[in-house]
Amino acid sequence: MGIIAALVIGAIAGWLAGQIVRGAGFGLIGNIVVGIIGALVASWLLPQLGISLGGSAIRDIVNATIGAVVVLVILSLIRRA
Template sequence: MGIIAALVIGAIAGWLAGLIVRGAGFGLIGNIVVGIIGALVAGWLLPQLGVSLGSGTVRDIVNATIGAVVVLVILSLIRRV
């Protein structure tokens, strides 16, 4: 996957995760970073759980969004403490 595609998928996933986890958005750059980190987290976590969601760009966005939600929940828990 190209770097531009990774940035676009990260931005979409970070934005979606920010909508899902209310009050945890970090702006455009922060959402891209959270989306990319989320994609890495999901790339490790979902196979460990035996989850396979298909193939293609939509799968990449869904996986990255799931990972970004996990990252945002963890970050919001750390911020509260």
């Protein structure tokens, strides 16, 4: 069940990040990958900044979305270069 939950959270986070960073979406599979990578980035970055959002599925989605936005912004900057 953990893999399915990670895929669903990744898909939601990737889609939300694609909506926030206009023109940076990658389709369903790409959004899942960006969401999962974003969750990994956020799990490292947010504690470094001293940010803790509690514990729930909503927190996981918010964390993954924040990380996915960071990943999409970096990818957008690389694409433009």
